[in-house]
Amino acid sequence: MRYACRPVGLLSRSDPISRFDVADVQRFYPRGRPPQPATFDWSFTMNLLGVLPYWQLGPWELGPLTLHSFGLSVAIGVALALSILGSRGQKILGVSGDRMQNFGMWLLIFGWCFSHVFEVVAYQPHIILEDPLVLFKVWGSISSVGGLIGGVIAFLIWRVRNPYEDHIGWSNVAAFTLPIAFFFGRIGCALVHDHPGADATNFVVWEWIRSIFGDSLPEVWPLALQYPDGVPRHDLGFYEAIIFFFLTLFVLYKGRKPQRRGYYLWTLPLLYAPFRFLFDFLRVTPGEAGLHGDTRYLMLTPAQWVAIGMFILGLFLWSKLRNEPLETWKGLEKSTSDDEEPESSSE
Template sequence: MLEALIPYLRPPEKLIADLPVIGPLKLQFFGPLVAAGVILGYHRCLHYAKRKNIDEFIARDMMFWVLVTGFVISHWVSVLFYFPEDVAANPLVLIMVWNGLSSVGGFFGALVGMIWYLRKMKQPYLVYVDMLMYGLLVGFTMGRLGCSLVHDHPGSIVDASHILAVGPWPDGQYRLDLGLLEFMYLVPITLYVHLVYNWEKARPGVLLGTVALLYAPYRFILDTMREKDKLYLGLTTAQYSTLIILAAGIYLVFIRKPRPEDNEWARDSDRAAREQAAKAAAPPAG
């Protein structure tokens, strides 16, 4: 029998502190990769904003709130829907944002933060959600690389000769690593969007819709390969979410018609012109 082509490797980790009630804080490969993904994704969002002439100050402020709500709600969805027994045992796990994240929860949390901020600033949604998706692809791909390194998404048991088998795992079995499979799929999507897709000329919302159509069916299938998960009427929380994502993609790409207000976002050039005019009108110092 052939051995797995992909060995199960556990990268080193360092215990930073063992805190009372909260428990151990560890430095793992996953954390730095997620941090690097956030930083790179943030800068790709700013690149998008510059090319689309989006007010840089609004873009930066919105991304701050998106990160806050995205990480918090991502953690809440993870522990409440996947590990409710942990919450029952220790309710403080709800504030341990570093201890478990859900990707679909992160999408929903980011949406909450974005809508709240853009309503406050009286801005249209679609160009900003395209901007977030443009940067999110980079950060999300790096996050999935981290998942594949720490093996926190075990999949179905397969024969060791399977071309995508990872193993042996600590229990001696050979499995599919769902984090690795998602990372392998996200890389070409990210490269396509950033290097091939003509996002500068696409109408607002189509970039998001295109990525949703590419991602949702694959993620739905991946969740059928989970070793064990909590099911609600036969589907996982992520599968229900991917059905919503797929429906949104169909609507944005094939059904929704362009609206004049879609293009009425705050322009960076207008802000710069106002600042220049205010500076010219100001009385000279002294």
């Protein structure tokens, strides 16, 4: 009988026992007592994990300018998303990159302005009475779900003004770039911690996991951040950055080949909405621990109500678009035909 000849705490191996292995057995185990099959002790590894530190980057002073990490991250995301929008629109729809980027800028500007209006109306309606002009101060606070609603409204306006375009194709390309832009936006949120969550000390999900795997796991949820008030808290911007990272990988993987027309219009809402709905249960209420919290309506945040609508919209679009044919990448077909023309003429 062969035994894994390494001390407990290391992974076993299946190669035959050598002289060195026998020496290991004699050194680590009493004479006449065969070693037990090796197991991996997770306690050392998991104890390396714990509450994350409260990181913070910026702002940076560049002469008369002040560069903030949130703004820098958002700018990178917008530039990258517009670049991908232009190249992908040209490849799939056969539309010039400039037209696609102009389309993206229209969605972005309208969505950004509406995100501020939604933030004020839904989350801070009391300040409208104090200063009605706050609705026009679009450089102020914004709401990501408000931006999504604004983007949809902007697309509907564009659709009326461009009745003969491929509406499913254009909107599908725009939806493809959303996770990329939002990933960098949420990275910016995580860098400035503008979405503090509730106390993570007795996080029910982590307590359930520890009840299964034992007390070798850290006592506190290892993705919590140690906030300056000394409390380990959920950081919702950080959590959503993780979700959008995986959604970005998803679209980049799926985008290598043609999908059904409108594929991203229904898959992304169905994938994102449940996470957003659940995450908002971890947000603080207004005034809790001196933090800026989220207003509730019938025990749900505005974003949770939007997430419900988003999920229903995803189901509706799935029912309408699931039998659509595969995309025809017109830009690739055009470039291929252009390459073949000289050959046919030479014959």
